Amino acid sequence: MSTHEAGSGNRSMVVTFDMESQARFLPIVRATVGQLALVVGWSESESRRITMAVDEALANVIRHAYRGRADARIELQCRAGEDQLEIRMRDTGDPPDPSRICPSEASCEGIGGRGTHIIRDVMDAVSYQSGADGNWFTAVKRLRRQA
Numbered sequence: 001m002s003t004h005e006a007g008s009g010n011r012s013m014v015v016t017f018d019m020e021s022q023a024r025f026l027p028i029v030r031a032t033v034g035q036l037a038l039v040v041g042w043s044e045s046e047s048r049r050i051t052m053a054v055d056e057a058l059a060n061v062i063r064h065a066y067r068g069r070a071d072a073r074i075e076l077q078c079r080a081g082e083d084q085l086e087i088r089m090r091d092t093g094d095p096p097d098p099s100r101i102c103p104s105e106a107s108c109e110g111i112g113g114r115g116t117h118i119i120r121d122v123m124d125a126v127s128y129q130s131g132a133d134g135n136w137f138t139a140v141k142r143l144r145r146q147a
Helices: 023-040 044-065 114-122
Strands: 002-005 013-020 073-080 084-091 125-131 134-142
Touching (some): 013 023, 023 084, 044 134
Antiparallel strands (some): 084 134
């Protein structure tokens, strides 16, 4: 894990994880994401929701992209800015099947598929891309300050 503060006019903190695809590392990520969300300005309740969305995304990579393999790599970058939190994750497992990523809970039938609904419900923007360098998951949550 590494952190740094950008020196430009836009203050930010970036935390990067390069980890094995093991669930035992998820509590460390959850604790870090929760604290970053609090620093940006979300309430404790909303910070928990953001943390749950990131946890779901990581669990999906472990479960689906890597099919439970514990020796694969996941790269995760969390960028906390003045008014948003951006999560970028890369894996080299099986690419996500767009037809199985449910856009809403109501359209999901059977067991599973609800994790992606939670992610989309909590985060403001979510994207999945696959390419030669792996699978990329990006999610952004913007802070709406009270005037």
